[in-house]
Amino acid sequence: MSVFAHPEFDAHEKVLFGHDPDTGLKAIIALHNTSRGPALGGCRMWAYRSDEEAVTDVLRLSRGMTYKSALADLPFGGGKSVIIGDAKTMKSEALFRAMGRLVESLGGRYRVAEDVGVTVADVEAMARETDYVAGIPAGGAGDPSPATAWGVFCGLKASVRHRLGRDDLRGLTVAVQGLGAVGRHLCAHLHAAGAHLFVADLNEQAVxxxxEAWNAVAVAPDEIHTVAAEVFAPCALGAVLNDVSIPQLDCAVVAGSANNQLATLQDGAALKARGILYAPDYVINAGGIVNISHESQLSGAPYDKAAAFAHVARIGDTLAEIYRLAERADLPTSEAADRLAEQRFKPAVSQAA
Structure with missing residues (x-):
């Protein structure tokens, strides 16, 4: 299939395919929109079942980064990259240095950070070949997962306030799907706030x-979305909200860190029809990129963690604005978020033209 005919192609500015036979690197970088500034987004390493699946992922993720940066009011555009391969068996310093050279070939139009399957150390290997990296210790922000989790926690509180009319999370029941770095940090925040947790992950040790740490109740991974809880927090991979799972939800709010939670655009309307408040994923999970935006090489000032995390906390205010817009216009929250984001980056496209 031609990239231009791909259903996820959305007037992307550039899609770059890179191959380095010496290291086995097969990678794709997608730049969706850079009208607000250079693209900033993570690099994901995944054993995709096909090249087409990888293209689908990078196109969706890069588009999401455009909307994410716009709603976080950051001077960056949307971009993302994927490396096709098993992160458990194929990693090498040479492979990530080859990825760094691919990033360097774009001349600064894209800055790369970590994502699923890629660690901060892997990005540091890329940094040996390019200066266009973010989220490494040299920049001050380091690992973005604590900031992402803080943003999800703040967004979850705003969502509970809007849907359930309560500020106190004590006794709130939350079903957390996925106990990776972000999911674990989120659970710690929720436990400290007095919430009761149901958790699921394929990693039995993490469960x-x-x-043990938070007196959580373990649930099978394929059942966690069906648990009777006030909040369902998807913190694993995407497309978890679909025509099969949505009728099975038993919650008032969906608020989690996973990217691309809606399998289709119509699933936002399906959640609205069921009276479930959905926190759009690219809004609530923006904490990592907001934190990275405060790094010295991006902001021009020394990294200040307190200022960065205060900025992250404003995710709750943005969600409250989206919820009000959705109610006024009788829209799914996913569509209200898109409209608000497009007001922030599409005018810039017109001016540039």
């Missing part, structure tokens, strides 16, 4: 640790 055991959650049960």
């Amino acid at each position: 055991r640790q959650a049960v």
Whole structure:
């Protein structure tokens, strides 16, 4: 299939395919829109079942970064990259240095950070070949997962306030799907606030640790979305909200860190029809990129963690604005978020033209 005919192609500015036979690198970088500034987005390494699946992922993720940066009011555009391969068996310094050279070939139009399957150390290997990296210790912000989790926590509180009319999370029941770095940090915040946790993950050790640390209740991964809880927090991979899972939800709010939670655009309307408040994923999970935007090489000032995390906390205010717009216009929250984001980056396209 031609990239231009791909259903996820959305007037992307550039899609770059890179191959380095010496290291085995097969990678794709997608720049969606850079009208607000150079693209900033993570690099994901995944054992995709096909090249087309990888193209689908990078196109969707890069588009999401445009909307994410716009709603976070950052001077960056949307971009993302994927490396096709098993992160458990194919990693090498040479491979990530080859990825760094691919990023360098774009001359600064794209800055790369970590994502699923790629660590901060991997990005540091890329940095040996390019200066266009973000989210490494040299920049001050470091690992973005604590900031992402803080943003999800603040967004979850704003969502509970809007839907349930309560500020106190004590006794709130939350079903957390996924106990990776972000999911674990989120659970810690929720436990400290007095919430009761149901948790699921394919990693049995992570589940055991959650049960011991936070008195969580373990649930099978394929059942966590059906648990009777006030909040469902998807913190694993995407497309978890679909025509099969949405009728099975038993919650008032969906608020989690996973990217591309809606399998289709119509799923936002399906959640609205069920009376479930959905926190659009690219809004609530923007904490990592907001934190990175405060790095010295991006902001021009020394990194200040307190200022960065205060900026992240404003995710709750943005969600409250989206919820008000959705109610006024009788829209799914996913569509209200898109409209608000497009007001912030599409006018810039017209001016540039």
